[in-house]
Amino acid sequence: MNETANTTTLPEGHPVQVYFQEREIIYKLLEELADADPAEDIQKYINIFNQLDTIEKRFARKENQLFPFLEKKDWLGPSQGMWSFHDNLREQIRLIRYYIKTSNPEKISINTGFLIDGIYRLMHVEETVLFPNALELLTETDWIEMRKGEEEIGWMLPQAPAPFPSVAYVHPSEDFTIREMPFSLENTSHYDEGHMTVEQVNLLFRTMPLDLTYVDENDKVIFYNRGEERVFPRSAGIIGREVKFCHPPKSVGTVLKILDEFRKGTKSESSFWINYKERLIYIRYFAVRDADMNYKGVIEMSQDITDIKKIEGEKRLLDWE
Structure with missing residues (x-):
C-alpha cells in the first residue's frame, strides 16, 4: 500500500487520528522554525x-505502543527502519541544542535545515506507508489497548485528546456497571449504595442544610445532626429522651398523633410550615420502615425555605465572579 491514510472516518481519540492532530502542530512549528533567524532573535528560535x-512524545508512542503491535502482525519494518530514523532526528536535535549552548547561530541554521527536511520525510512515510498499513493490520481491540498505554507517554497536543473508545453519556439512573472501588474500603460501612467511613457520614449530616432528628420505634430520640446553622436549637441532652418531652406542650398532641398513625401504617408523611424568627420554616415527618414494612421510627426534617420561595425562572451559569 502506498496511499495517504484516511482519517476522516476514524473516531475521535483513535491513536491514528491523534497522530494527524499532532501533524498540524508539527507542520506549523516547522514553518515557524524555518522563518526564525537564530542570529537575529535567538530567544524566539529557542521557544x-x-x-x-x-515530538519526542510522538516518537516514544510509536516505538513503545504502535511498533510492538505491528510486530505481533509480523511487520518488523517500522521497528527496524523508522526507529533508526527517529534516532537520527534525535541526534540532530541534540546537535542543535549543543550549538544553542555554545552560541553558534550559523551552525544552528545549517542543522535546522537538516532537521526540518528529516521531519518532513518522516511525516511523508508515516502518512503514505505506516498509518495506512497499520489501519489494515490492526483490529479495534489493538487500537483500544494501544491507546491505554499512550496515556502514560503523552501527546504534543495542548490538552489530552478525546477518550477512545468514546464514552457515551449514561444517566446515573441507567448506569448498572459494577466497578472496582477506586478507594480503600477499610473502616467503611456498606450502605444501600456506596461505602462511607463514620467520619464521612458525620460530615455528610453536618453539611446538609437541613435539621434532621431520628426518633426510633420506641419514641426515643436516637440522633440529630449538628449543622452549622440549625433552624431549631438542639443539645446532646435530648439523646435517649422521649420525643414528647422534646416539643412545646401545645404541639405534643399533634406529634403523638403523627407517631400513632405512622405506627399503625395509615400514614407515612406529614408536613407543616411556620413563620419562625421572620423566616419560613418547612417541617416534615417521614415514617421509617424496614424491608418488611415494620415501623422503625420517624425522621423529623426542618428546613429554612425563605430564600427558596423567592426563586423564579432559571439559573444555569456560575456567578461567583
Whole structure:
C-alpha cells in the first residue's frame, strides 16, 4: 500500500487520528522554525525549537505502543527502519541544542535545515506507508489497548485528546456497571449504595442544610445532626429522651398523633410550615420502615425555605465572579 491514510472516518481519540492532530502542530512549528533567524532573535528560535522538541512524545508512542503491535502482525519494518530514523532526528536535535549552548547561530541554521527536511520525510512515510498499513493490520481491540498505554507517554497536543473508545453519556439512573472501588474500603460501612467511613457520614449530616432528628420505634430520640446553622436549637441532652418531652406542650398532641398513625401504617408523611424568627420554616415527618414494612421510627426534617420561595425562572451559569 502506498496511499495517504484516511482519517476522516476514524473516531475521535483513535491513536491514528491523534497522530494527524499532532501533524498540524508539527507542520506549523516547522514553518515557524524555518522563518526564525537564530542570529537575529535567538530567544524566539529557542521557544519554537522547544515546542518542536516535544515530538519526542510522538516518537516514544510509536516505538513503545504502535511498533510492538505491528510486530505481533509480523511487520518488523517500522521497528527496524523508522526507529533508526527517529534516532537520527534525535541526534540532530541534540546537535542543535549543543550549538544553542555554545552560541553558534550559523551552525544552528545549517542543522535546522537538516532537521526540518528529516521531519518532513518522516511525516511523508508515516502518512503514505505506516498509518495506512497499520489501519489494515490492526483490529479495534489493538487500537483500544494501544491507546491505554499512550496515556502514560503523552501527546504534543495542548490538552489530552478525546477518550477512545468514546464514552457515551449514561444517566446515573441507567448506569448498572459494577466497578472496582477506586478507594480503600477499610473502616467503611456498606450502605444501600456506596461505602462511607463514620467520619464521612458525620460530615455528610453536618453539611446538609437541613435539621434532621431520628426518633426510633420506641419514641426515643436516637440522633440529630449538628449543622452549622440549625433552624431549631438542639443539645446532646435530648439523646435517649422521649420525643414528647422534646416539643412545646401545645404541639405534643399533634406529634403523638403523627407517631400513632405512622405506627399503625395509615400514614407515612406529614408536613407543616411556620413563620419562625421572620423566616419560613418547612417541617416534615417521614415514617421509617424496614424491608418488611415494620415501623422503625420517624425522621423529623426542618428546613429554612425563605430564600427558596423567592426563586423564579432559571439559573444555569456560575456567578461567583
